[in-house]
Amino acid sequence: MNSLILPTSPWSFSNVIERHEFSLDSGLLLQDQKFVFSLEVLAEATENFQDNKKLGEGGFGEVYKGKTKDGNEIAVKKLSAKSAQGKKEFMNEVKLMANIQHRNLARLLGCCVEGNERLLVYEYFPNKSLDTFLFDSEKCRELDWQKRYNIIIGIARGLLYLHEDSQLRIIHRDIKANNILLDHKLNPKIADFGLARLFPGDETHVHTTIAGTFGYMAPEYAMQGQLSVKVDVYSFGVVLLEIISGRKKNNFYLPYVMQNLVLWAWKLFKAGNALNLVDSKASDVTEEQVLRCIHVGLLCVQANATLRPVMSNVIMMLSGKIDELPNPSKPVFINNSESHASNSKSMSGLGIEDNESATTSQISGSATSSSSGIHSVNETSVTVVEAR
Template sequence: MTKSKSMLHNLMRPFRFGSSRDSQGEDDLEQIAANEKKFFRFETLVEATNNFHPTNKLGQGGFGPVFKGKLKDGRVIAVKKLSQYSKQGKKEFMTEAKLLARVQHRNVVNLLGYCVHGSEKLLVYEYVTNESLDKLLFKASRRGELDWKMRYGIICGVARGLQYLHVDSHNVIIHRDIKAGNVLLDDKWVPKIADFGMARLFPEDQTHVNTRVSGTNGYMAPEYVMHGHLSAKADVFSFGVLVLELISGQRNSLSSGLFPDAENLLDWAYKLYKKGRSMEIMDPTLASSADPDQVTMCIQIGLLCTQGDPHLRPTMPHVVLTLSRRPGTLEEPTRPGMPGSRYRRTRRTSVSSSNAGTSGASDSYASTTNTTGTITAAATATANEIASGSSSVSQGYVTRRKTITATENEIASGSSSVSQGYDTRGKRPMEG
């Protein structure tokens, strides 16, 4: 026990806590880890992964490789192995270990334990059977596997996971990189939020913190991108983007002809909503399974979560409560926020989600895909100094980071490798 506690102390030493509750120190964390038996012997992981055999490799990122393994008790695990040559990976390893040490929720990937063996540092997770959400949602050949009931379940599950992180966990945790690629699906299609390498503990006595900007373009809140102001409402914004992606089956991408007369998915969805044609946002593959009232309610939730003024976005507990009720009265959203835009406080009216905006018409651990790029920039940088673009990232447990630069107008959204066209009415994008 003494040796194990010493190992964890060395593992956690680089952390600095940001609130009075956090500052109780590493001793509490050591005791928790010891009590919960979160230590794994290196030999155990060597045996489970067949000595980290290449055939068990699930993915590779800036952090290091991830391997699939099986313990003697039958549990299937995913093992993150820190690259000894990655300074950024070490920081993310420590962040993930610290933040997930006491996190346990059905909709958050479960950290089973740690291993420190000489220069080797490893994190051990539950293995999540199905692929990450983006591997299904953004592939025309597989999108049909996600009917409305499943997509609504994913929306509700991610919302509950974020509520836990923001409100109910031991520490207030802001994920900072909520996106389809960081939502894993288990064998029952239960969503699990993954990849906490960029997450932050949040001081309880502050409304926001100023920090370096890290996240994925197309998902980041404008006040965070432009000024480095980080609060739980940044995750709310990312969640809103994810909701609209789940409904439409489309990435929040640059216009370039992808969305008719709109800058990106958010702008397109809002314009259709204001014209009373919300149901045209919906992925056509959902036509036979969708509940129109639920779809319309979720479109409003997505738009409310992506408001430019963070004060106008709902909290995640409010979102969870709204989703648990029958569609009813929701506030009227204003135009979604985008980096570079200025927001001003507006007075809202309430509308019925069952009527507003309707038209009257009733890749996982292993693979690497071309998707939206990850941004890292100084919080003091101007919009012209911050970037958007595409990056080859391994999804789920592995994320590869890339520093990129672009213009203010490009920051709003990511890129897509899918060639796009339109249906005969020219109302929604379709894959060619």
């Protein structure tokens, strides 16, 4: 296969998967001309996976930019050949992405299985991921308030589709800024479904192994492995606050009371200074809309999962179709070390301590864009074998 042929319908790839069997042990795959790429073609498209073609690297592999002979640009995700988890991620992503299509979801174009190699082929996004704009001191200026608001709404619509409107009910489990891709118009596309989980339609929650990224995990999931659609809602709330503030979920180069974004947003909200959370580099801010978004974000990160809104209500609240919003309760933030604490630990004691003695000047302080400080590298997704 020397060219990229796009599918004619969202169900075409699904039919291919149903007709053919993947054998991860033998590495054999019966090929279909529309959706299966040979390793030779993908190596040629990416100049043999040269470093200068690398777009990024995640927990299970690397992503490269490629160009087929007929000029189509593609993104090739090359999973680690030695990772058993990478093989599981590959199969999971192919099966799920074969059955879904939405304007706010990244589109899977095909795959490759040869020997130990597992590769996924996606449409290419020249603007890369949200974090490359949001946390860059110069590029963040391109995200005026309207663009940020449109990104927030787009992510919410993508999640609504996964949770309620698609043929399958899917929980993503790894919503974060670097898993949100941006097209040429800065429209958001949810990507990386390697950790996604099909969810029974008649269940409110299930208990499962823990997989995701620390800091974006809901407390009931990080501590007890309790999974529901409200886990994605929590992660969405964290990303929403990052988009508004231009700050990562934590920044240990800031004063202690400001280091944790979720709890800092809560303190500003309670003190009546929520607007100070807004990134100073975001232009043309609409105050009423920003305040509503912050309010909704805090509703999404509430410690009690039952109090978090479902995504259909999130969209109605963000768009102003629900006038009166409930008061959010205190959020909780889970980091790496805290995720291994005893299950008996009180939820109210999780996360960075709520320093109620913080001074008025600290609470009213303006948010500093994370682009002005020193950053850590992007977090990679992790899996804890046993939920505790």
